[in-house]
Amino acid sequence: MLEILQNNWLLFLVGQYPHGPIGGLAMTLFMASISLALCFPFAIGLALARLSPYRWLRLPATAIVHTVRGLPLIMFIFWTYFFSPLVIGRAVGGVETLVIALVIYEAAYLSEIIRAGIEGLPKGQVEAATSLGLRYWPTTIKVVLPQALHNMLPSMVSQFVSTIKETSLGYVISAHELTFAAAQVNNVLLTQPFEVYGILALTYFALCFALTSLARFIERRISGDRGGTPGVTIAA
Amino acid sequence: MIRFENVDKWFGTLQVLADVSGEVRRGEVKVLVGPSGSGKSTLIRTVTRLEKIQSGRVSVDGADVAARGLDINRLRQRIGFVFQAYNLFPHLTALGNITLGLTKLRGLSKAAARERAMEELARVGLTGKAHEMPGLLSGGQRQRVAIARSLAMDPEVMLFDEPTSALDPEMVGEVLAAMKRLAAGGMTMICVTHEVGFAREVADEIWFMQAGRVIERGRPAELGDKATHPRLGAFLRKVEQSLGS
Numbered sequence: 061m062l063e064i065l066q067n068n069w070l071l072f073l074v075g076q077y078p079h080g081p082i083g084g085l086a087m088t089l090f091m092a093s094i095s096l097a098l099c100f101p102f103a104i105g106l107a108l109a110r111l112s113p114y115r116w117l118r119l120p121a122t123a124i125v126h127t128v129r130g131l132p133l134i135m136f137i138f139w140t141y142f143f144s145p146l147v148i149g150r151a152v153g154g155v156e157t158l159v160i161a162l163v164i165y166e167a168a169y170l171s172e173i174i175r176a177g178i179e180g181l182p183k184g185q186v187e188a189a190t191s192l193g194l195r196y197w198p199t200t201i202k203v204v205l206p207q208a209l210h211n212m213l214p215s216m217v218s219q220f221v222s223t224i225k226e227t228s229l230g231y232v233i234s235a236h237e238l239t240f241a242a243a244q245v246n247n248v249l250l251t252q253p254f255e256v257y258g259i260l261a262l263t264y265f266a267l268c269f270a271l272t273s274l275a276r277f278i279e280r281r282i283s284g285d286r287g288g289t290p291g292v293t294i295a296a
Numbered sequence: 297m298i299r300f301e302n303v304d305k306w307f308g309t310l311q312v313l314a315d316v317s318g319e320v321r322r323g324e325v326k327v328l329v330g331p332s333g334s335g336k337s338t339l340i341r342t343v344t345r346l347e348k349i350q351s352g353r354v355s356v357d358g359a360d361v362a363a364r365g366l367d368i369n370r371l372r373q374r375i376g377f378v379f380q381a382y383n384l385f386p387h388l389t390a391l392g393n394i395t396l397g398l399t400k401l402r403g404l405s406k407a408a409a410r411e412r413a414m415e416e417l418a419r420v421g422l423t424g425k426a427h428e429m430p431g432l433l434s435g436g437q438r439q440r441v442a443i444a445r446s447l448a449m450d451p452e453v454m455l456f457d458e459p460t461s462a463l464d465p466e467m468v469g470e471v472l473a474a475m476k477r478l479a480a481g482g483m484t485m486i487c488v489t490h491e492v493g494f495a496r497e498v499a500d501e502i503w504f505m506q507a508g509r510v511i512e513r514g515r516p517a518e519l520g521d522k523a524t525h526p527r528l529g530a531f532l533r534k535v536e537q538s539l540g541s
Contacts (some may be wrong), residue, residue: 187346188383188442192397192449193373204395206387 092223093104106171106242129159130169136161177208224290303352314508325485327495328506336488340455376446380458382438391426402454416444436467456487504528
C-alpha cells in the first residue's frame with residue numbers, strides 16, 4: 061500500500077497535472093467548493109421563496125425542492141451530461157457537467173438547511189425588526205440571514221462533506237477527480253485493487269472525518285457564544 | 297392619539313379581544329393590568345399591526361392602522377415597542393442594535409448614527425457596554441438597550457409589553473427607572489405590566505382586562521375605592537401580596 065502511494069501520490073493529489081488536466085484530490089475539493097459556492101445564492105432564494113407568504117413563489121419553490129430531493133444525483137449528472145450540449149451547443153466537459161449537476165442538486169438540500177435556520181430563529185427577531193419599521197429586505201439581510209446562516213454553519217459543513225463524497229460520481233462521466241485518479245492507478249497496476257481502493261477510502265475518510273469534527277467544533281462554539289440555542293445539524 | 301374602537305380579535309375560535317374601546321391621548325401613560333391570557337399584550341400589538349384584528353378599528357392620529365393605503369412601516373417608526381424577551385439582535389453589539397434602524401431607516405451616516413446611539417445608551421446608563429454583544433449583558437442591561445434602540449428612532453409613543461417580567465427581581469428597578477424617566481419627560485406610553493407600584497406612581501389611568509375585555513378603568517388615586525373598582529382593586533392587592541411574600 062505504501063509503495064503504491066509512494067509511486068502514485070502525485071496522481072492521487074493533482075491527477076495528471078502538469079502533463080494533463082488537473083485532477084485527483086485537488087479537483088475533488090475544487091468541485092465540491094465551487095458547487096457549494098455557486099449553489100448558495102440559489103439555495104437562499106429557494107429557502108426565502110418557500111417561506112414566502114405568496115403562493116406563486118412558495119409553490120414552485122416547494123415543487124423544485126421536492127422534485128430534486130426525490131431523484132438520485134446520478135440522474136442529474138446524466139441529464140446534464142446529455143442535455144447541456146444540446147442547450148449550450150458545444151460539448152461540455154466532465155468537470156463542468158458535474159458542477160452543474162451538483163449546483164442544482166445541492167441547492168435543494170442547502171435551501172432546506174437555510175430554511176430550517178430561518179424557521180429556527182425566535183419569532184421576536186423579525187418582530188423587533190418589523191417594530192423598528194424595517195421592511196422585508198433589510199430585515200432579511202441584516203437580521204434574519206446573518207443569524208440563520210451562522211446557526212446553520214455546522215450543517216453547511218456537513219453538506220460540504222456529503223458534496224465531497226458525491227463528487228466521486230463524477231467518475232462515470234470521466235470527470236478527473238479523486239476516484240478517477242484511483243481508477244487510473246488501478247488500471248496501471250491491475251493486480252492490487254484492494255490496496256488502491258483502500259487508499260481511496262482512507263483519503264475520503266480522513267478528509268470527511270476532519271470536516272465533520274470541524275462541524276462539531278463549530279457547533280459547540282456557536283451554542284457557547286450565543287448563550288444556548290445550539291445549531292441544528294442535519295445529518296448528511 | 298391612539299384610539300381603539302370596538303376591537304374584536306380571534307385566534308381561531310378563541311376570542312382574545314372582545315369589543316375593546318378606549319383612547320390614549322398624547323402625553324398620557326396607560327397601564328394595562330390583568331391575569332395572563334386576558335389580551336393585554338395582544339391589544340398593544342394591534343397598534344402597530346403585529347396582530348391583525350377581525351373587526352373594529354385601531355387608529356393612530358385618526359389614521360386606521362389596518363388601512364390599505366397606510367405606510368405601516370412609517371407608522372412603526374413612530375411607535376417604539378419594547379418586548380418581554382428584549383429581542384435584541386444577538387449578532388450585533390449593543391451599539392449595532394441601535395444604529396441599524398438609524399442607518400437603514402433614518403438614512404444617517406455611520407458616524408452620525410453612532411453618535412445618536414451613544415446618546416441613547418448614555419440616557420439608559422450603558423455607555424460602557426456599547427461594544428458588548430447582547431449575550432454578555434444582564435437581562436436588565438439588555439432591556440435597557442432595547443429601550444434605547446426604540447428611543448433612538450424618536451418615537452411619539454412607546455409600547456411596553458411586560459418589559460420586566462423576564463427579569464430577575466434585582467434588575468426590575470433599573471428598567472422601571474428608565475421607564476419612569478420617560479414618562480416624566482412627557483412620552484405617550486402604554487405599558488403592560490404587573491408592577492403595581494409603577495402603575496400607581498406613573499399611570500394616568502389603569503385598564504383592567506379580563507377575558508379579552510377592558511372591564512374596569514381607573515385613576516391610581518381612585519383605586520382604594522372598592523365601590524367603583526371592586527375587581528381592579530382586588531386584583532392589584534392580590535398581585536401586591538404575591539410579590540410581597
